[in-house]
Amino acid sequence: MRPITRRNFMKVAAAAAAPYVVPAAALGNDGAVAPSERLTMGAIGIGGMGGRDLSDFLTNADVQVVAVCDVDAGHRARAKRIVDDHYHNHDCAAYNDFYEILERDDIDTVLIATPDHWHALLAIEAAKTGKDIYCEKPISLTVAEGRAVVEAMKRYSRVYQSGTQRRSIGCFRFAVDVARTGLIGQLHTLHTFLSEGPSCGIEPPQPVPEGFDYDRWLGPAPYEPYTARRCHGTFRWIFDYSGGKLTDIGAHFNDLAQWGNGTDLGGPIAYEGHAEFPREGLWNTPMRYRVEATYADGVKLIYHDTSPRTVKFEGDEGWISVDDDGNVDAEPKSILRMRSIVKQDYAHWFGHHRNFLDCVKTRRACIAPPEVAQRSTTTCHVGNICLRLDRPLRWDLETERFVDDSEANRMLARAMRAPWHL
Numbered sequence: 001m002r003p004i005t006r007r008n009f010m011k012v013a014a015a016a017a018a019p020y021v022v023p024a025a026a027l028g029n030d031g032a033v034a035p036s037e038r039l040t041m042g043a044i045g046i047g048g049m050g051g052r053d054l055s056d057f058l059t060n061a062d063v064q065v066v067a068v069c070d071v072d073a074g075h076r077a078r079a080k081r082i083v084d085d086h087y088h089n090h091d092c093a094a095y096n097d098f099y100e101i102l103e104r105d106d107i108d109t110v111l112i113a114t115p116d117h118w119h120a121l122l123a124i125e126a127a128k129t130g131k132d133i134y135c136e137k138p139i140s141l142t143v144a145e146g147r148a149v150v151e152a153m154k155r156y157s158r159v160y161q162s163g164t165q166r167r168s169i170g171c172f173r174f175a176v177d178v179a180r181t182g183l184i185g186q187l188h189t190l191h192t193f194l195s196e197g198p199s200c201g202i203e204p205p206q207p208v209p210e211g212f213d214y215d216r217w218l219g220p221a222p223y224e225p226y227t228a229r230r231c232h233g234t235f236r237w238i239f240d241y242s243g244g245k246l247t248d249i250g251a252h253f254n255d256l257a258q259w260g261n262g263t264d265l266g267g268p269i270a271y272e273g274h275a276e277f278p279r280e281g282l283w284n285t286p287m288r289y290r291v292e293a294t295y296a297d298g299v300k301l302i303y304h305d306t307s308p309r310t311v312k313f314e315g316d317e318g319w320i321s322v323d324d325d326g327n328v329d330a331e332p333k334s335i336l337r338m339r340s341i342v343k344q345d346y347a348h349w350f351g352h353h354r355n356f357l358d359c360v361k362t363r364r365a366c367i368a369p370p371e372v373a374q375r376s377t378t379t380c381h382v383g384n385i386c387l388r389l390d391r392p393l394r395w396d397l398e399t400e401r402f403v404d405d406s407e408a409n410r411m412l413a414r415a416m417r418a419p420w421h422l
Helices: 006-017 048-057 073-087 116-128 143-155 170-180 214-218 232-237 244-248 250-260 333-338 350-362 370-389
Strands: 039-044 063-069 093-095 109-112 132-135 160-162 187-193 270-276 288-294 300-304 310-315 318-323 328-331 393-396
Touching (some): 039 048, 048 063, 048 073, 048 109, 109 116, 116 132, 116 143, 116 232, 132 350, 143 370, 170 310, 170 318, 170 328, 232 244, 250 300, 250 310, 288 370, 328 333, 370 393
Parallel strands (some): 039 063, 063 093
Antiparallel strands (some): 187 310, 270 288, 270 393, 288 300, 310 318, 318 328
């Protein structure tokens, strides 16, 4: 028996009522969207990036945000207020436990914008309950988790969009198109400039703030005493929860490099590099680094620790680059005259959310589907493992394992703190 969802109920109810006069909004006329055509959404993890995603989804008339969830009561209250103010009511539910969203049959889609160590587990749990998923990058904390997400999306036939929003920004698309169509000749080197990683001193344990469910924030990660600089925006600089600049910015720019190279379903097969890590303190991801990854055909992908955040494609007949401020440069300069789009910086990502909603309705693959996200994020994870071991590594694209390196292979997955598991 087909489960009764809010969308199905509204269709049946509308047919049964059969009013003599139907308001334009109910029919979707005059720019309104009929209730039966709206997608319902629950948002999980609504701090900095999650708040921006939530606000952007609210600009789409055919999505109705009905619930928000965050382990920080302040984030939760702010998100509920944003949603309620948008709809001019007080209907948005607010939860501490994400299962209260996943168990609701009237929710079609979920936004996941938690810290990275929750991404895979939440995406898989959402897929099991029949939700389509927009999940912030990176797809996972480890290579093994990312593969589990890909397989779960296939198993449960779910639509998944990775939050690599630059794929939907015109200036980045232009550079990728130039690289892919041979206008700069045969590619030989791809550069991603990801910026330098931070460090901080030793942080003593602190009392957990009232209204913050710290144990649930940690979730599957190892237990550590609370300190403010461990959580929220600065979690990215701790390996237990993320991978520093490589998975934060690399998940975007390595993805663009892979796309422009026509290898976004593949990747490099050899890695070497060196990094400077913090000598002490709370944060432990690379500060200064350089990784050189090589594809089977000899093309190189080089990760740099300098700014501005940029992707650059070099071919035997020229080059093209684009940065996060929307600045595009190229040689020969004649390439720039082909550009028909206006300058767009990182703030212009609205099309990425729109693409997800459209694909939920059509059941087509999104512009950033799970297999692509897995392959691009793998370049970041493998790069980090190479830096941590400080030695060259060889990578098997088919098995997603290192070649003849048991120590490196043990770093492809991590144990989860009970009771959490994939």
